[in-house]
Amino acid sequence: MCSSVKKITYWSPHINYVATVKAVYNSAASLKKYSNNKYEPTIIDAFGEWSEFYENDSKLNFYKLYNSKLIKKISSRGFFFSRIKYILIFIISSIPLTKYLLKKKPDYFIIHLITSLPLLLNYIFRFNSKIILRISGKPKMNFLRYIFWRITLKKIYKITFPTYETYEYFKNLNIVEDKKLYVLYDPVLNIKEISLLLKEKIEVAPDLDQYYICIGRLTKQKNFSFIINCFKNLSLNGDNSKLIILGNGEDYKKLNNQIKKNKLKNKVYLLGHRKNIFPYLKKSKAFILTSLWEDPGFVLLEAIYTNTFVISSDCSSGPKELISTDKGILFKNNSEQDFLKKLEEFNKLKKDEIKKMKIKAKKNCKYFTLFRHYKSLKNLFQN
Numbered sequence: 350m351c352s353s354v355k356k357i358t359y360w361s362p363h364i365n366y367v368a369t370v371k372a373v374y375n376s377a378a379s380l381k382k383y384s385n386n387k388y389e390p391t392i393i394d395a396f397g398e399w400s401e402f403y404e405n406d407s408k409l410n411f412y413k414l415y416n417s418k419l420i421k422k423i424s425s426r427g428f429f430f431s432r433i434k435y436i437l438i439f440i441i442s443s444i445p446l447t448k449y450l451l452k453k454k455p456d457y458f459i460i461h462l463i464t465s466l467p468l469l470l471n472y473i474f475r476f477n478s479k480i481i482l483r484i485s486g487k488p489k490m491n492f493l494r495y496i497f498w499r500i501t502l503k504k505i506y507k508i509t510f511p512t513y514e515t516y517e518y519f520k521n522l523n524i525v526e527d528k529k530l531y532v533l534y535d536p537v538l539n540i541k542e543i544s545l546l547l548k549e550k551i552e553v554a555p556d557l558d559q560y561y562i563c564i565g566r567l568t569k570q571k572n573f574s575f576i577i578n579c580f581k582n583l584s585l586n587g588d589n590s591k592l593i594i595l596g597n598g599e600d601y602k603k604l605n606n607q608i609k610k611n612k613l614k615n616k617v618y619l620l621g622h623r624k625n626i627f628p629y630l631k632k633s634k635a636f637i638l639t640s641l642w643e644d645p646g647f648v649l650l651e652a653i654y655t656n657t658f659v660i661s662s663d664c665s666s667g668p669k670e671l672i673s674t675d676k677g678i679l680f681k682n683n684s685e686q687d688f689l690k691k692l693e694e695f696n697k698l699k700k701d702e703i704k705k706m707k708i709k710a711k712k713n714c715k716y717f718t719l720f721r722h723y724k725s726l727k728n729l730f731q732n
Contacts (some may be wrong), residue, residue: 350622351691353387353616354386354387354388354389355387355388355389355455355456355457355730356388356389356391356454356456356457356599356604357380357388357390357455357457357459358391358392358393358412358453358454358455358457358458358478359372359373359376359377359389359390359392359459359460360390360393360395360446360458360459360460360461360462360463360464360467360512361392361393361460361461361463362393362396362398362399362438362442362462362463363462363684364398364425364431364434364435364438364502365425365566368485368535368647369424369461369483369485369568371464371537371647372461372511372535372537373392373400373461373538374392374409375535375536375537375719375722376390376535376536376722376726377390377391377392377409377438377717378390378408378409378539378719378721379536379720379722379726380537380723381408381409381725382652382719382723382727383719383720383723384578384723384727387732388727389410390409390410390578390665391409391410391411391412391455392409392410392411392412393411393412393446393449394411394412394413394414394439395414395415395438395442396414396415396416396417396420396421396441396442397413397417399411408457410458410566410728411550412443412449412453412605413503414442414446414449415441415442415445417437417441418446419437420437420438420441421436423437423682423687427598427599430674435463438463438519439465439466442463442466443466443470445671446470447464447470447474450467450470450474450476450478450732451476453616454476454477454478455478456478456479456730457478457479457481457506457730458476458478458479458480458481459481459483460480460481460482460483461483463495464482464483464621465497466483467480468480468497468498468501468502468505469501471501471505472500472501472503472504473586473666475504478661479503479505479507479601479689480504480506480588481505481506481507481508481509481729482502482505482507482508482509483508483511483533484508484509484510484515484519484646485510485512485515485644486515486642486643486666487514487515487518487585487642487665487666488519490522490678491556495522495524498524498525499524501671502524502525502529503525505675506529507529507530507531507534507729507732508525508529508530508531508549508717509531509532509729510531510532510533511532511533511534511535511644511645511667512644512645512667512670513532513664513670514531514666514667514670515644515666516530516532529730531732533725533726534716534717534721534722534725535645535647535650535722536634536717536718536719536721536722536723537647537650537717537718538596538650538651538654538714538717538718538719539718539719540718540719543627543654543655546625546627546628546696547627547628547631547655549625549628550628551625551628551629551698553593553628553629553632556592556694557591558664559634560590560591560592560593560633560634561590561591561592561593561633561634561636561637561660562592562593562594562630562633562635562636562637562657563576563593563594563595563596563636563637563638563639564594564595564596564626564629564630564636564648564652565595565596565640566596566597566598567594567596567598567599567600567601567604567619568598568599568600569595569600570612570640570641570642571596571598571639571640571641572639572640572641572662573594573598573600573604573639574604574607575604575639575683575688576594576637576639576688577604577607577611577613577617578590578594578607578610579685579688579689579692580592580616580617581611581613582615582685582689583692583724584611584612584613589616590616591617591618592616592617592618592637593618593620593629593633594618594620595620595621595622595623595626596621596622596630596679597621597622601619605619607632608678610641615682617726624650626651627651627655628682629658630651630652630655630657631655631657633657634658635658635659635695636649636652636655636657636658636659636660637659637660637661638660638661638662638668639658639662639688640662640664640668641656641662641664641682641683642664642665642666643665643666643667643668643669644663644666645666645667645668645670645719646661646667646668646671647673649661649667649668649671649672650671650713650714650717653671653677653707653710653711653713653714654711654714656707656711657707658669658677658706658730659672659676659677659678659705659710660678660680660688660692660695661677661679661680662679662680662681662682662683662688663679663680663681663682664682665731670709670713671710674708675705675706676706676708676709676710677706678691678694679691680693
């Protein structure tokens with residue numbers, strides 16, 4: 350390998366599969382695919398959380414930091430156990446991560462999730478690597494975080510944001526100089542992969558010809574309890590609309606009980622996690638995003654790309670940048686009344702109106718491809 354090759358290392362330890370995991374993998378994959386060997390990406394596997402990826406992928410480099418049976422045994426469910434797990438990852442990773450950065454000396458070290466550890470280590474040891482911090486979603490600010498960032502962010506190279514709304518929010522905090530802030534769209538859309546997945550033949554259910562669809566982890570953020578209540582009201586008013594929810598999570602039992610209690614078993618279907626969501630999206634009447642917050646929402650982009658009409662909450666921070674009055678339908682966040690009103694408006698749209706809105710929405714997708722992400726990332730390295 351020639352000396353001009355730049356070494357790029359990604360840090361993203363995770364205890365659940367979240368959108369950031371896919372963003373990290375696709376970002377590394379874009380460097381590998383399009384850089385003509387000018388960049389050599391490596392993803393750090395902190396405690397085995399990336400095993401599913403490197404066992405099925407020989408193209409990307411994964412560096413095993415350590416193997417902790419203790420961390421693997423601890424449940425990731427619930428606030429208490431997840432926080433215990435995060436703390437253990439922080440403590441156990443400290444020494445091996447320090448050794449890695451001092452020995453390997455990557456040119457750029459891109460950090461996602463549990464970013465406090467590399468920020469602290471960089472402040473103490475002053476690594477030669479240029480640190481790039483990715484902030485996803487509006488951070489919940491408190492006094493300790495403000496002080497910590499005020500001190501540690503002075504010594505990093507850049508901070509990236511997936512949406513302009515989050516960028517502007519952070520900029521107004523006046524923690525670091527503006528020249529360090531950069532909008533970097535996530536590499537959500539792997540066009541070749543999606544094309545193949547769309548060709549898979551999947552039978553949704555024999556009795557479901559037309560349905561609305563929601564996709565995401567069954568957590569408070571995704572707000573699926575809200576949409577179930579909305580479909581309860583639709584059912585009470587004689588509307589036979591059906592809803593499919595794809596995803597797993599800690600709220601499964603709660604949501605399932607809500608469906609049973611409101612006698613919606615033939616209206617709302619919890620189908621669990623699906624590796625290939627695209628055939629479900631393609632056959633649906635519309636994709637509904639009910640999240641309390643997103644940044645910008647991976648499945649939202651995937652729905653738009655597959656020419657699925659989108660009805661989304663106007664939550665912070667991202668859907669408003671992708672969906673507007675001529676690209677889809679936005680409803681007031683967490684408002685059942687406004688959602689039902691907007692759903693009625695959708696059902697009154699003509700086919701040609703829906704088609705035009707889908708086309709306009711899809712134009713935004715070009716910013717979220719792997720190739721466009723690679724070009725933006727390359728510019729970031731050169732600035």
